[in-house]
Amino acid sequence: MRVSYIALGLIGWIWVQMTSAHGFVAEEERLFEVDRPAATLNILSTADLSVFAPLVEAFQARNPTVEVHYVTASSSELMKALYEEDAEFDIAISSAMDLQTKLVNDGFAERYVSTETASLPDWAKWRDRLYAFTQEPAVLVYSKIAFEGLPQPTNRDELIALLRENPDRFQGRVGTYDIRESGAGYLFATQDSRQSESLWRMAEVMGRLDARLYCCSSRMIRDVVEGRLALAYNVLGSYAAAHLADNMDLGILQFSDFTTVMLRTVLIPKTAGNLDLAGQFVDFLVSEDNRDLIEDLTGLPAIDPGVLQREAAFRPIRLGPGLLVYLDQLKRRTFIRAWLNAMVQP
Amino acid sequence: MTVVHARGSLRRRLLLQLLLVAAILSFALYFTVRVLAQQAAETTQDNILIASATAISEAARAERGQILVDVPYSALSMLGSIAEERVFYRVTANDLTVTGYDDLPAPARAAETGKPVFATAIYRDDEVRIAALPRRLTVGDETVILTVLVAQTRLGLAAVSLQISIAAAAAGIGFFLLSGALSWFATNNAMRPLNRLAKSVERRGPQDLSPVATSAPTELVPLLQSLNTFMARLSASLARTEDFIAEAAHHVRTPLATVRTQSEIALRSVRKPENKQILREVIRAADESSRSAGQLLDHAMVALRSDNLEKEQLNMKDLAQDVIRSISPTADLKDIRITCSGSDTTSAVEGDPILLQNALRNLLDNAVKYSPEDSRIKVEISEGASTVRIDVLDEGRGLGDGDRSHLTERFGRGDNVRDIIGSGLGLTIVEEVVSAHGGSLALTDNPERRGTCASLTLPSA
Numbered sequence: 001m002r003v004s005y006i007a008l009g010l011i012g013w014i015w016v017q018m019t020s021a022h023g024f025v026a027e028e029e030r031l032f033e034v035d036r037p038a039a040t041l042n043i044l045s046t047a048d049l050s051v052f053a054p055l056v057e058a059f060q061a062r063n064p065t066v067e068v069h070y071v072t073a074s075s076s077e078l079m080k081a082l083y084e085e086d087a088e089f090d091i092a093i094s095s096a097m098d099l100q101t102k103l104v105n106d107g108f109a110e111r112y113v114s115t116e117t118a119s120l121p122d123w124a125k126w127r128d129r130l131y132a133f134t135q136e137p138a139v140l141v142y143s144k145i146a147f148e149g150l151p152q153p154t155n156r157d158e159l160i161a162l163l164r165e166n167p168d169r170f171q172g173r174v175g176t177y178d179i180r181e182s183g184a185g186y187l188f189a190t191q192d193s194r195q196s197e198s199l200w201r202m203a204e205v206m207g208r209l210d211a212r213l214y215c216c217s218s219r220m221i222r223d224v225v226e227g228r229l230a231l232a233y234n235v236l237g238s239y240a241a242a243h244l245a246d247n248m249d250l251g252i253l254q255f256s257d258f259t260t261v262m263l264r265t266v267l268i269p270k271t272a273g274n275l276d277l278a279g280q281f282v283d284f285l286v287s288e289d290n291r292d293l294i295e296d297l298t299g300l301p302a303i304d305p306g307v308l309q310r311e312a313a314f315r316p317i318r319l320g321p322g323l324l325v326y327l328d329q330l331k332r333r334t335f336i337r338a339w340l341n342a343m344v345q346p
Numbered sequence: 347m348t349v350v351h352a353r354g355s356l357r358r359r360l361l362l363q364l365l366l367v368a369a370i371l372s373f374a375l376y377f378t379v380r381v382l383a384q385q386a387a388e389t390t391q392d393n394i395l396i397a398s399a400t401a402i403s404e405a406a407r408a409e410r411g412q413i414l415v416d417v418p419y420s421a422l423s424m425l426g427s428i429a430e431e432r433v434f435y436r437v438t439a440n441d442l443t444v445t446g447y448d449d450l451p452a453p454a455r456a457a458e459t460g461k462p463v464f465a466t467a468i469y470r471d472d473e474v475r476i477a478a479l480p481r482r483l484t485v486g487d488e489t490v491i492l493t494v495l496v497a498q499t500r501l502g503l504a505a506v507s508l509q510i511s512i513a514a515a516a517a518g519i520g521f522f523l524l525s526g527a528l529s530w531f532a533t534n535n536a537m538r539p540l541n542r543l544a545k546s547v548e549r550r551g552p553q554d555l556s557p558v559a560t561s562a563p564t565e566l567v568p569l570l571q572s573l574n575t576f577m578a579r580l581s582a583s584l585a586r587t588e589d590f591i592a593e594a595a596h597h598v599r600t601p602l603a604t605v606r607t608q609s610e611i612a613l614r615s616v617r618k619p620e621n622k623q624i625l626r627e628v629i630r631a632a633d634e635s636s637r638s639a640g641q642l643l644d645h646a647m648v649a650l651r652s653d654n655l656e657k658e659q660l661n662m663k664d665l666a667q668d669v670i671r672s673i674s675p676t677a678d679l680k681d682i683r684i685t686c687s688g689s690d691t692t693s694a695v696e697g698d699p700i701l702l703q704n705a706l707r708n709l710l711d712n713a714v715k716y717s718p719e720d721s722r723i724k725v726e727i728s729e730g731a732s733t734v735r736i737d738v739l740d741e742g743r744g745l746g747d748g749d750r751s752h753l754t755e756r757f758g759r760g761d762n763v764r765d766i767i768g769s770g771l772g773l774t775i776v777e778e779v780v781s782a783h784g785g786s787l788a789l790t791d792n793p794e795r796r797g798t799c800a801s802l803t804l805p806s807a
Contacts, residue, residue, distance in 0.1 A: 105432045106447075107470045127430040194419055321433035322423025330415050330445040 024081035038065035045093035054297035075183035090278040096183035110268040116283040126319040132263035139237035146230030155257040173230040178213035203342035364529035376518035383510040395477035429502030555581035595639040652782030688727025696807040705779035716742035
């Protein structure tokens with residue numbers, strides 16, 4: 001009894017220490033305890049605790065002496081923690097590929113190579129430091145009720161035409177990311193702009209319909225489910241799929257012109273205290289054998305080159321220095337200004 | 347015979363020098379490939395860096411007194427297309443950072459020259475290649491110098507250059523091994539005429555003094571000519587010597603015959619037994635001298651003829667019987683019977699009949715000379731697989747226990763025959779004839795009774 005009190009006290013103290021030491025803003029935090037902890041793995045992640053907890057527990061089932069300290073933060077806070085504050089984490093998981101790339105490029109990531117990482121396709125890794133373990137398409141989530149009587153659009157041009165022709169039905173009922181706040185939203189928007197000019201027409205049409213801007217996918221999906229939105233553009237399909245079973249009215253559309261595919265990536269920060277353990281966790285995430293497990297436990301689609309071959313429209317965002325371009329201060333400022341000009345119309 | 351000391355080897359010398367050249371060339375190849383590949387890799391990187399900087403530079407513009415740089419996606423993505431390198435960039439206007447990594451070092455004098463400048467520096471723990479591209483830009487009323495810096499790590503380059511080094515080293519080693527093998531072949535090939543010449547000289551019999559007719563490469567012609575001249579001189583000198591001996595023997599024999607005839611006449615006319623005895627001694631000495639002179643003549647003839655054998659098919663038995671017939675008067679004087687046994691038909695030998703008769707006569711002569719009165723001499727002719735053997739067995743005093751090796755040397759005689767007059771040339775002649783025919787002479791004790799067995803072995807025809 002006494003031991004456990006001391007342990008609890010210690011955990012509490014560490015927890016307080018961790019929280020108070022943060023300069024960045026953490027959202028959720030949880031210590032996955034084990035009976036006889038031999039080591040602690042500190043994970044900083046953008047993935048919600050509810051999504052990732054089963055995966056952490058599966059990892060612990062295989063490594064029963066590893067305590068996992070899981071902290072979630074927004075992608076920009078994650079960047080801040082590692083880039084500016086040298087926060088000590090063994091693992092950094094983020095969907096913001098551009099920021100992860102910048103961390104690797106600027107020398108904030110540890111090199112790690114194993115047979116597991118070698119089994120990843122080339123497009124899912126960069127510089128032996130950044131490894132993708134999910135491939136999540138950006139989709140259109142819509143309410144079937146709101147679209148009743150209308151032909152279902154298959155590509156962006158058709159959607160734009162549909163929105164233009166039915167302003168009454170969609171007025172105030174379209175949503176997308178606020179790219180000023182959301183790293184994923186900014187990433188999707190910039191990738192859209194790379195692929196086609198339709199982004200700007202889309203932004204203009206949505207702006208005219210008084211589009212509502214969101215920080216995150218989950219809220220957009222909730223609003224579509226609850227009928228406040230008719231459609232949400234550029235939503236992470238993986239999140240939406242989880243709601244699909246419960247809501248018959250919810251529809252998911254992958255555009256046939258192109259569908260941006262975001263890769264959720266993991267890296268080992270330079271500040272990592274336990275490189276071996278961090279390496280084990282990376283192996284656990286990227287292992288070919290664990291792909292089904294990841295899908296089952298998190299609902300996130302694991303890396304699968306076969307899917308990309310089948311889905312001709314899938315365009316995985318390419319890891320590499322190209323992603324740094326949209327992080328350029330001037331570029332970002334210019335891009336956001338242009339986007340806002342279209343999206344927020346007086 | 348003078349022993350020739352080998353000092354160094356032509357072949358080894360040639361091979362070593364070729365290998366040395368090959369090693370130098372291999373190293374030069376390695377070095378050249380490495381440097382060129384390195385340069386090519388560096389040039390490639392420089393080119394792509396400047397292309398990237400150009401793309402960024404072209405996207406820069408001034409608007410309402412502000413510098414705007416819309417970095418094109420391709421400007422940085424192109425840097426990631428070759429290798430997974432870290433990429434840094436910076437745009438400055440009059441040394442003030444407009445955008446990018448503001449601690450990226452600018453190569454010195456980039457702004458002044460107005461041309462692209464490259465530099466290598468350590469940035470963020472890695473060696474980077476930096477390209478700086480300056481350009482004039484009018485912002486409002488003033489002109490600023492806008493410099494675009496694009497930098498890329500050289501980790502891939504290092505890996506590539508290591509790979510190239512390994513490949514170049516492999517190529518160098520391969521080249522060396524190949525040229526080593528070729529050198530070996532070339533050396534052997536070059537040495538072949540020399541070896542051929544050496545062999546052809548080596549193959550010649552000791553009596554063969556004819557000119558070497560082998561064709562030889564230019565370089566060996568002087569040597570060959572000297573050799574041939576030398577041989578001609580030697581041959582002429584030998585011939586002169588033989589002629590001299592023959593002449594001398596002839597000149598000795600003629601007066602000896604006169605001495606013998608005159609002595610015999612005198613013998614008949616003298617009465618006193620002691621005078622008769624003296625004259626008999628004179629006759630005997632004249633006979634012996636004449637015989638020696640004859641053998642000297644024979645020897646000179648043998649030496650001459652064996653250089654150029656006149657071979658024909660011979661039946662050894664017939665030949666032996668001829669010789670026995672010619673020698674039997676002498677044998678009869680001592681009541682010695684000579685028998686000849688062996689096959690009549692075969693025992694064919696290819697050889698010079700005069701020489702072989704001479705050899706056989708010398709053997710029989712010896713046998714008669716050393717046999718006691720009223721004894722037997724057997725001549726046995728037998729055939730081996732590829733040889734014909736003639737044994738001459740006598741019942742004389744044998745060879746004695748002394749050293750037998752010098753019996754066939756010129757003027758060599760057995761230790762147990764000092765009391766009998768002899769020239770010591772007989773067996774020398776036999777030996778020379780037999781070896782000129784590719785056969786051999788063996789002297790052993792007579793296996794049947796006391797006496798000697800002289801065996802001639804000749805290759806059968």
